[in-house]
Structure formats: structure tokens, C-alpha cells
Amino acid sequence: MDNFPLLWRRTRPARKAAGRPPRLSVDVVVAAAIRIADADGLEAASMARVAADLGVATMTLYTYVPSRGDLVALMVDDVLLARDLTAGEESWRERVALFAARTREMFVAHPWLTEVSLVRPPLGPGTMAEREFLIATMSAAGLPAGKINRAALAITAYVYAFARQAGEDTRLSRASGQSTEAWWQDRGEFWEKWFDVESHPAMTALWNAGGFDDEGQTAFDYGLALLLDGMETDGAERAGGAERSVE
Incomplete structure (x- = not known):
């Protein structure tokens, strides 16, 4: 499945959901994954490791990023963009x-x-x-x-x-x-x-x-x-x- 909404999340304003504001954001999740991968390699940046680093349950992470493949794609695109x-x-x-x-x-x-x-x-x-x-x-x-x-x-x-x-x-x-x-x-x-x-x-x-x-x-x-x-x-x-x- 295409992950265009996640990749292009910054180009369109997010809709405000009713109820309690989310604890995390996609940007926070991706930044944590990049930080872990930089230190310990790509394999270390698992959904479980990222969730633990952010202090949430692993299943919580899936509400922000649907899969590990999506997470890696977001990581790659973020570091590509950071070259300015x-x-x-x-x-x-x-x-x-x-x-x-x-x-x-x-x-x-x-x-x-x-x-x-x-x-x-x-x-x-x-x-x-x-x-x-x-x-x-x-x-x-x-x-x-x-x-x-x-x-x-x-x-x-x-x-x-x-x-x-x-x-x-x-x-x-x-x-x-x-x-x-x-x-x-x-x-x-x-x-x-x-x-x-x-x-x-x-x-x-x-x-x-x-x-x-x-x-x-x-x-x-x-x-x-x-x-x-x-x-x-x-x-x-x-x-x-x-x-x-x-x-």
C-alpha cells in the first residue's frame, strides 16, 4: 500500500481530532527511529525498540506508522530531505x-x-x-x-x-x-x-x-x-x- 499521506504529511494541515490530543506524532516516531539506527544500525530500529525509547506500548506505535516498512521509508525520506x-x-x-x-x-x-x-x-x-x-x-x-x-x-x-x-x-x-x-x-x-x-x-x-x-x-x-x-x-x-x- 502506498504511504503517500505519511510521506507528505507536512504539506497538508492535519485535521484536529476530537478528544485527548495524541501523545506522539509521526515526526517524533521517525526521529526516534533515526536516532536509534544512527547509533546501533537499522535492525535495532524495530517497532518495539522505538516504542520503548518513546515510553509507549509497541501497539501504540502502529497508530502512527502502520508498519516497519513504512517506518523505514519515512526514515529514508527524512534524511534525504535533511540535506537541504x-x-x-x-x-x-x-x-x-x-x-x-x-x-x-x-x-x-x-x-x-x-x-x-x-x-x-x-x-x-x-x-x-x-x-x-x-x-x-x-x-x-x-x-x-x-x-x-x-x-x-x-x-x-x-x-x-x-x-x-x-x-x-x-x-x-x-x-x-x-x-x-x-x-x-x-x-x-x-x-x-x-x-x-x-x-x-x-x-x-x-x-x-x-x-x-x-x-x-x-x-x-x-x-x-x-x-x-x-x-x-x-x-x-x-x-x-x-x-x-x-x-
């Missing part, structure tokens, strides 16, 4: 950078998002705000109408892939008590005793050439720059073609 993707006077490339930075921050702050599939996202204000922001951003890039949505989806896929990695890194570091950097350091013996240079000539040649040295640009920044360069070229070619056709 509002466009100012930035260039379209700066807007993409803003989207990338805030999406990464979102996954790091809420690592349980890595446990949720966003292939079929909740169709709430958070999802729609993201789509509106990216469509407007790519429209400003000068792309033809037929390519704007494709460009927005390409950026979404690229940014989310890296952002989810950051979230997973946070989740694993918390669960194990060890950072990923420390994990790699503990495995230094592998390169000395187990890595066969003859079986991996391309990797060995790149290592000897200094190709694994950190030059101050991450793989994400490198890839995003190439992606946006291609889109910028596409938009410029379209603008140039339009000018020639006018002439």
Missing part, C-alpha cells in the same frame, strides 16, 4: 559538488542507509527535492532536453556509489572498532610475502612508476571532473550548433 539541497548563485558544476558533498555527509552520518535499497525510493519530499535539484542543475548546464534527465541520473548513480562506500566504511569501522586505514596497515605482510609480482605485471609496473602515490586528487574527484567535463562539452557543442543554425 537549495540552489543559490552557484554555477551548475558547483551545485553538483554541493550535491556530492552533502550526499556523502548523509551516508557518513546515517551509515544504516547502506542497508537500504534505493532502487525503489520513497516518493516523498526528500526524493522529489533531490530530483528537482538535479534536473534544475543539469538544465543550467545547457544540455538539450533529451539529455537532461540522463545526465542527472548519471550523476546520481556516480555520487551515490561513492557515498555508499563512505557510509559502509563508517558502519564497518564502528562495528569492528578499527578504521579502514588501520585494517590495511595490519595487512602489510601480504605485499611482502604473498603478492606475486610476476602474476601481476600491470600492478607492479604502475607501483614502480609511482602510479599509486597520492597526488592530492581522489578517485572520486577525478571521475566526477571527467563526467562533468563531458557534459559541459556536450552543452557547448549544442550551443555552438544553435548559433550556426541561426547564422
Whole structure:
């Protein structure tokens, strides 16, 4: 069943019910679930745990949110919306950078998002705000109408892939008590005793050439720059073609 009334609860004023005012609200329930998931993971944010945190019976919670699936959808959409993707006077490339930075921050702050599939996202204000922001951003890039949505989806896929990695890194570091950097350091013996240079000539040649040295640009920044360069070229070619056709 669609949960649109819950997702869009803030856009329509609630009707005042007769009798005693409700002790809780959907917003309070969702905020508690997010707080628990942030601390202990998505599985911990069960209906029973959230109810206990709020000091009510589990069945009481179901009068606000019909199911655990609905609760998770509301949690996801709320954290999506919290990114505050509002466009100012930035260039379209700066807007993409803003989207990338805030999406990464979102996954790091809420690592349980890595446990949720966003292939079929909740169709709430958070999802729609993201789509509106990216469509407007790519429209400003000068792309033809037929390519704007494709460009927005390409950026979404690229940014989310890296952002989810950051979230997973946070989740694993918390669960194990060890950072990923420390994990790699503990495995230094592998390169000395187990890595066969003859079986991996391309990797060995790149290592000897200094190709694994950190030059101050991450793989994400490198890839995003190439992606946006291609889109910028596409938009410029379209603008140039339009000018020639006018002439």
C-alpha cells in the first residue's frame, strides 16, 4: 500500500481530532527511529525498540506508522530531505559538488542507509527535492532536453556509489572498532610475502612508476571532473550548433 499521506504529511494541515490530543506524532516516531539506527544500525530500529525509547506500548506505535516498512521509508525520506539541497548563485558544476558533498555527509552520518535499497525510493519530499535539484542543475548546464534527465541520473548513480562506500566504511569501522586505514596497515605482510609480482605485471609496473602515490586528487574527484567535463562539452557543442543554425 502506498504511504503517500505519511510521506507528505507536512504539506497538508492535519485535521484536529476530537478528544485527548495524541501523545506522539509521526515526526517524533521517525526521529526516534533515526536516532536509534544512527547509533546501533537499522535492525535495532524495530517497532518495539522505538516504542520503548518513546515510553509507549509497541501497539501504540502502529497508530502512527502502520508498519516497519513504512517506518523505514519515512526514515529514508527524512534524511534525504535533511540535506537541504537549495540552489543559490552557484554555477551548475558547483551545485553538483554541493550535491556530492552533502550526499556523502548523509551516508557518513546515517551509515544504516547502506542497508537500504534505493532502487525503489520513497516518493516523498526528500526524493522529489533531490530530483528537482538535479534536473534544475543539469538544465543550467545547457544540455538539450533529451539529455537532461540522463545526465542527472548519471550523476546520481556516480555520487551515490561513492557515498555508499563512505557510509559502509563508517558502519564497518564502528562495528569492528578499527578504521579502514588501520585494517590495511595490519595487512602489510601480504605485499611482502604473498603478492606475486610476476602474476601481476600491470600492478607492479604502475607501483614502480609511482602510479599509486597520492597526488592530492581522489578517485572520486577525478571521475566526477571527467563526467562533468563531458557534459559541459556536450552543452557547448549544442550551443555552438544553435548559433550556426541561426547564422
